[in-house]
Amino acid sequence: MIEFDNASVTYPGGVRALASVDLRIPKGEFVVVVGLSGAGKSTLIRTVNGLVPLTGGSVRVGDRNVGAQGRKERRALRSDVGMIFQHFNLVPRMSVLNNVLVGRLHAVPTWRSLAGWYGSADVERAMNALERVGIVDKAYMRASQLSGGQQQRVGIARALAQEPEVVLADEPVASLDPPTARAVMADLKDINRSMGITTLVNLHFLDLATDFADRIIGLRGGELVFDGPVSEVDADVFSRIYGRDLTADDVLEGRAAL
Numbered sequence: 324m325i326e327f328d329n330a331s332v333t334y335p336g337g338v339r340a341l342a343s344v345d346l347r348i349p350k351g352e353f354v355v356v357v358g359l360s361g362a363g364k365s366t367l368i369r370t371v372n373g374l375v376p377l378t379g380g381s382v383r384v385g386d387r388n389v390g391a392q393g394r395k396e397r398r399a400l401r402s403d404v405g406m407i408f409q410h411f412n413l414v415p416r417m418s419v420l421n422n423v424l425v426g427r428l429h430a431v432p433t434w435r436s437l438a439g440w441y442g443s444a445d446v447e448r449a450m451n452a453l454e455r456v457g458i459v460d461k462a463y464m465r466a467s468q469l470s471g472g473q474q475q476r477v478g479i480a481r482a483l484a485q486e487p488e489v490v491l492a493d494e495p496v497a498s499l500d501p502p503t504a505r506a507v508m509a510d511l512k513d514i515n516r517s518m519g520i521t522t523l524v525n526l527h528f529l530d531l532a533t534d535f536a537d538r539i540i541g542l543r544g545g546e547l548v549f550d551g552p553v554s555e556v557d558a559d560v561f562s563r564i565y566g567r568d569l570t571a572d573d574v575l576e577g578r579a580a581l
Contacts, residue, residue, distance in 0.1 A: 324349055325489065340363045345547070355524050357526055365494070368493055376390065405520075409498060420446070427445040448486070452484045453477075453480045456477075476507065489522075492524040494526065504528070505575070509535075511524065
């Protein structure tokens with residue numbers, strides 16, 4: 324369970340990113356957050372692992388209050404919350420396998436991680452994660468040699484290597500072409516379904532949201548303006564979230580046609 328209770332974030336300078344958000348996300352749900360740029364989507368998911376601190380209210384992951392965590396507790400929390408980034412955040416010169424093993428840093432002593440000494444069990448977990456996303460054959464290539472879609476799959480595998488309870492994906496397909504974007508979303512949905520990992524994804528493309536989400540959350544100006552199952556979503560709902568009619572730029576297939 325992820326619980327937002329009156330959660331608010333105001334950045335320095337008075338920019339309000341989240342305004343009194345109340346949400347309950349049950350274990351195992353696949354939730355997509357939509358909204359315009361600047362609506363608070365990235366801020367919302369980054370409060371879950373403490374990358375963005377709240378300025379009001381609370382966020383809980385299970386029985387842990389994220390804002391009340393000390394350094395050691397925060398590290399333990401982040402080991403249970405995998406993060407997938409828009410721009411992959413890989414080390415280009417490192418092998419694919421070593422990039423995935425970064426997801427095991429929480430489980431090995433610091434001196435071993437600095438030396439790059441991982442146990443056979445950690446390597447096996449990393450290889451299993453790569454197999455899960457279909458690129459185990461790339462394990463010993465440099466990350467820089469992979470396509471964008473393959474690099475994002477390495478990012479997913481790195482998160483899986485943590486053996487997380489929750490996966491956060493911050494615009495994971497924004498820099499990918501439409502077929503690759505759909506394939507990456509299908510990977511995330513399959514992992515959610517087969518492994519029961521609670522998954523919270525930020526997306527701009529509305530057709531992807533309706534094709535893959537169990538539930539859609541709409542943010543506008545930091546405020547929660549929609550929260551419901553995909554079956555309740557139509558063009559009027561999206562217009563309420565976006566404050567305007569939909570355009571071709573709001574759907575992946577529309578972008579593909581441009």
